[in-house]
Amino acid sequence: MGLLVPVPTGILWKRRSLRRRGPLGDALETALLEQAGSRGLDFYRLPSSTSLHEIPQDPLNPLTPEKVALGKMLFHEAGLAMAPKNDRSMGTYSCASCHFAAAGFQAGRHQGIGEGGEGFGIRGEGRQAAAAYDAADLDVQPIRSPSALNSAYQEVMLWNGQFGATGPNAGTAYAWRAGTPIAVNHLGFQGLESQAIAGIDVHRLLPDRETLESLGYKELFDQAFPERPEAERYNKITAGLAMAAYERTLLANEAPFQQWLRGDQFALSELEKKGALLFFTKAECSSCHTGPALNSMEFYALGLKNLSDCPEEVFMAPADSPANLGRGGFTGRAEDAHKFKVPQLYNLKTSPFYGHGASFRSIREVVAYKNRGVAENPAVPASQLAEGFHPLGLTEEEIDAITAFVENALHDRNLKRYEPDAVLSGMCFPNNDGQSRLDMGCE
Numbered sequence: 537m538g539l540l541v542p543v544p545t546g547i548l549w550k551r552r553s554l555r556r557r558g559p560l561g562d563a564l565e566t567a568l569l570e571q572a573g574s575r576g577l578d579f580y581r582l583p584s585s586t587s588l589h590e591i592p593q594d595p596l597n598p599l600t601p602e603k604v605a606l607g608k609m610l611f612h613e614a615g616l617a618m619a620p621k622n623d624r625s626m627g628t629y630s631c632a633s634c635h636f637a638a639a640g641f642q643a644g645r646h647q648g649i650g651e652g653g654e655g656f657g658i659r660g661e662g663r664q665a666a667a668a669y670d671a672a673d674l675d676v677q678p679i680r681s682p683s684a685l686n687s688a689y690q691e692v693m694l695w696n697g698q699f700g701a702t703g704p705n706a707g708t709a710y711a712w713r714a715g716t717p718i719a720v721n722h723l724g725f726q727g728l729e730s731q732a733i734a735g736i737d738v739h740r741l742l743p744d745r746e747t748l749e750s751l752g753y754k755e756l757f758d759q760a761f762p763e764r765p766e767a768e769r770y771n772k773i774t775a776g777l778a779m780a781a782y783e784r785t786l787l788a789n790e791a792p793f794q795q796w797l798r799g800d801q802f803a804l805s806e807l808e809k810k811g812a813l814l815f816f817t818k819a820e821c822s823s824c825h826t827g828p829a830l831n832s833m834e835f836y837a838l839g840l841k842n843l844s845d846c847p848e849e850v851f852m853a854p855a856d857s858p859a860n861l862g863r864g865g866f867t868g869r870a871e872d873a874h875k876f877k878v879p880q881l882y883n884l885k886t887s888p889f890y891g892h893g894a895s896f897r898s899i900r901e902v903v904a905y906k907n908r909g910v911a912e913n914p915a916v917p918a919s920q921l922a923e924g925f926h927p928l929g930l931t932e933e934e935i936d937a938i939t940a941f942v943e944n945a946l947h948d949r950n951l952k953r954y955e956p957d958a959v960l961s962g963m964c965f966p967n968n969d970g971q972s973r974l975d976m977g978c979e
């Protein structure tokens with residue numbers, strides 16, 4: 537066997553750079569490095585989902601393999617749906633009903649439906665409100681379900697950032713009203729943990745000891761939370777912490793752009809490289825969408841329509857919903873009105889509804905809208921619109937190139953790796969109603 541001779545770091549970096557040969561590749565690398573500064577290209581790299589020490593995490597909920605494994609099961613477990621408003625929905629839905637792999641961990645339709653939904657289709661597009669189901673019993677939200685993908689890079693959660701006790705939510709304790717889901721912030725967790733714990737009640741799940749033991753999860757809880765006294769080990773807080781731990785590992789790290797960042801010059805087409813270069817330069821996309829998830833913890837008004845304006849049928853999404861005020865609906869501050877959190881951009885094309893109100897049906901429409909820089913929602917005052925929302929002067933060809941980058945270069949084709957082979961109840965997931973079982977071949 538030959539000796540392994542260490543290669544100096546500088547030479548390794550040069551070799552990686554040489555693998556990105558070509559004018560577009562070189563220009564893209566230069567643009568990325570200019571924005572990343574001393575952080576280098578690793579500033580945009582998503583870690584491996586098994587490298588738990590590299591994944592952003594809540595210090596109050598350190599990641600462990602056991603906790604992630606438990607959360608993976610609970611997130612997809614319809615057997616937890618034991619507290620629905622209507623007994624017809626007992627054991628028919630899960631957290632994954634509105635956040636599943638086939639739709640990029642979004643809902644596969646304009647408005648997600650948990651309890652009261654039936655059917656699935658291919659990517660969730662076939663889910664509908666069950667016939668003769670009282671709309672007041674439906675588990676729906678008055679705003680588009682955000683993606684759970686790459687959510688480790690969000691310190692606060694939801695479009696208005698209402699979940700999470702740290703970061704941008706420092707100083708908002710006055711809004712954590714008792715008797716509302718937001719009161720969970722008083723526990724002190726970051727956004728993912730707070731949202732997961734609150735979501736258990738919001739979505740009518742029942743992870744009590746009796747239910748967990750009957751489903752066979754007691755041992756997994758023992759492995760995930762050995763430091764907790766047994767009397768405090770089986771409840772919605774530990775269940776939520778496990779789910780949040782799992783969600784932090786949902787990383788689109790096999791997308792072509794991620795492969796290119798790791799040195800594979802063939803991962804991106806020339807059109808995708810052109811689109812990426814525009815994304816990080818002329819199109820100004822990276823002024824908001826940056827870092828590994830191409831998102832940020834900032835809130836901006838871009839004048840988008842609300843879910844109440846959606847041409848498809850929506851439920852319990854009135855035009856005067858506080859959700860339509862975005863950050864302002866949470867903070868109560870006039871300066872926050874109509875501002876929404878900058879979303880992550882990976883795996884968007886598998887769920888073709890875009891914006892907090894699902895007002896666009898293609899990624900190209902979104903790029904063209906931002907290029908025009910003209911608000912579509914007359915209810916949003918011009919004074920609230922983001923400074924960066926202005927005409928960009930992109931050509932049709934440039935819009936096509938940016939669309940190709942977002943649609944294809946940011947698309948991880950293998951998200952199914954984050955689904956369990958089965959859940960302990962043996963139920964179908966993400967939904968377990970009769971029509972969903974037929975659609976997904978569970979029967």
